Every structure is written in C-alpha cells, then in structure tokens.
Amino acid sequence: VRSTFSLNRSVAPEAASPTSVAPSSTSRRRRRRLLAVPVLGLLAAVALGACQVPGQSNAINGDNRPTTISGVSNGKLPASDLVTINATCRTYKQVAGSLAGLLSAANKAGIRLGTNECYRDYAGQVYQRSSWCTRGLCANAAVPGYSNHGWGKAVDFNVAGGPLAFNSSTFSWLMLHAGTYGFVHPNAVPGEAWHWEWVGDGGIMHGTPVKPDLWTWPMRIGAVGEDVTHVQQALKAQGLPVTVDGHFTSNTNGAVSMFQINHHLPVTGTVDLATASALRIFS
Numbered sequence: 001v002r003s004t005f006s007l008n009r010s011v012a013p014e015a016a017s018p019t020s021v022a023p024s025s026t027s028r029r030r031r032r033r034l035l036a037v038p039v040l041g042l043l044a045a046v047a048l049g050a051c052q053v054p055g056q057s058n059a060i061n062g063d064n065r066p067t068t069i070s071g072v073s074n075g076k077l078p079a080s081d082l083v084t085i086n087a088t089c090r091t092y093k094q095v096a097g098s099l100a101g102l103l104s105a106a107n108k109a110g111i112r113l114g115t116n117e118c119y120r121d122y123a124g125q126v127y128q129r130s131s132w133c134t135r136g137l138c139a140n141a142a143v144p145g146y147s148n149h150g151w152g153k154a155v156d157f158n159v160a161g162g163p164l165a166f167n168s169s170t171f172s173w174l175m176l177h178a179g180t181y182g183f184v185h186p187n188a189v190p191g192e193a194w195h196w197e198w199v200g201d202g203g204i205m206h207g208t209p210v211k212p213d214l215w216t217w218p219m220r221i222g223a224v225g226e227d228v229t230h231v232q233q234a235l236k237a238q239g240l241p242v243t244v245d246g247h248f249t250s251n252t253n254g255a256v257s258m259f260q261i262n263h264h265l266p267v268t269g270t271v272d273l274a275t276a277s278a279l280r281i282f283s
C-alpha cells in the first residue's frame with residue numbers, strides 16, 4: 001500500500017517523508033525508521049478500518065467526513081465563523097486558509113479551479129433540495145440541516161466556470177493534491193465530481209490534522225504569527241521595504257499596498273487570495 005511519492009510535506013511526524021525511501025540511504029537507524037513508517041501507516045489504516053491514501057495523512061480518506069461545529073446549527077453559522085474566499089464562496093474560518101492554498105496551488109499548476117458554492121445556509125439547503133427533488137433527483141442534495149455545506153466545510157468546484165467531471169485532468173489533479181490541503185472527495189457522494197469536503201482537522205475519523213487554520217485569512221493589520229512572517233519574507237524578496245517580525249503592522253500594510261500597485265491588484269493592504277497567489281506564498 002506504500003508508494004514513493006509524497007504529497008504531504010508539512011504535516012505531522014508520522015506522515016514524514018515517504019520520498020526518503022531511496023536506495024542511496026545507508027544508515028541503519030535511518031533504515032529502521034523507514035521500515036517503521038509503513039508499519040505504523042498500516043496499523044493506522046487498520047485502526048481506522050479503511051485504506052489510507054499513500055503518502056497522505058490518514059485523515060485523507062474517502063470514507064472520512066467533516067466534523068460538525070459545536071454550539072451552532074448547520075446552515076446557521078454566525079458571520080464571525082465565516083470567511084469570504086470569493087464572490088461565490090464562504091467557508092468556516094478554519095477551512096479558509098486551506099481552500100485558499102488549494103486554489104492557489106491549482107492556479108500555479110495551470111488549472112482554472114473555481115468555486116460554485118461553499119457555505120450554504122439553511123434556506124439555501126431547502127431551496128437546493130426542493131429543486132433537485134422536482135427533477136426526481138433528491139439524492140443530489142442533502143436533507144436540509146444535514147449538508148456539509150451547512151458547516152462551511154464542503155466546496156463545489158468548477159473548472160473555468162464549467163462543470164468538473166470525474167474523467168477530467170482537474171479531477172485527477174485534485175485526487176493527487178487536494179489532500180495536501182485537507183480536502184477529500186467523499187465516497188458517500190459518488191455522483192458529484194465537483195463536491196469536495198474538508199477534513200483538515202482530522203474529520204470524524206480523528207485522523208492526523210492537515211493544515212487547519214493555515215492562515216489568518218484574509219490577513220490584515222493585527223495578525224501575528226508564522227504566516228505573517230512568510231508574507232513579509234515574500235514581500236522582502238520582491239525588494240519592498242518591510243520589517244520581517246511576524247507582526248502585521250502598518251509597515252506590512254504599506255508594503256502589501258505597494259505590491260498590489262505593482263501587480264495591478266485592488267489596493268487594500270490586506271492579503272487576500274489574489275494577493276497571496278501573486279506573492280506565491282503557498283509554494
């Protein structure tokens with residue numbers, strides 16, 4: 001069940017580098033560790049009762065589903081729990097950075113991955129259900145109150161604004177790369193190639209988390225942390241005057257604004273998806 005490619009570079013220790021399974025490795029300690037990795041992986045897969053995608057966190061499993069969010073109702077998330085990714089997509093705040101990273105990675109790979117819809121409120125779920133049932137296809141929409149769109153943890157993708165099909169290169173690309181950002185195509189939704197779900201917190205299988213809360217998103221004045229440092233380093237690499245200290249102050253805001261002017265982006269001083277993509281901070 002092992003393969004030699006790695007999809008998940010920055011997750012947890014047990015997901016460490018299957019790429020290092022190379023004939024050139026000689027140290028005994030290293031070899032023992034390499035042997036331990038597949039055994040542990042296999043044990044984890046057995047423990048979960050399902051087969052794990054090689055090289056990825058055990059959370060990245062088609063049988064995994066998103067966790068619910070305590071204290072709120074499906075389809076009734078407060079605005080403070082939601083982050084706007086673009087005109088068609090809002091996600092639960094913990095998911096936003098992961099989705100932004102995935103969209104950016106797709107863009108860099110030359111794939112015009114877009115979104116049709118992400119968070120769907122309760123009224124939207126009622127509308128979807130009745131609209132599909134009218135066509136005799138009730139199964140294409142969850143019973144209102146039970147959709148993972150209602151937790152802001154499901155995304156319906158499109159390709160260049162058109163439908164995403166199973167037998168497309170985009171679907172294959174997603175199968176290889178979406179797991180790096182905590183997304184899976186759920187086995188429970190076999191008829192919808194476009195429908196993907198976020199299990200980056202480990203999902204209901206309690207797998208190894210994959211980049212939850214990847215970014216404070218969108219990033220603006222007041223943000224603090226490693227992700228801010230990454231942005232500052234990217235700005236500095238562009239020759240812009242910025243202090244690299246992990247604190248998004250007016251100094252960083254100014255540098256972001258200059259970058260946006262240079263790249264003909266809307267000048268907001270805030271790092272949104274377009275700015276992050278232009279800065280290439282997800283690679």
Ligand SMILES: [Zn+2]
Pocket residue numbers: 149154155156194195196
């Ligand atoms: Zn969907």
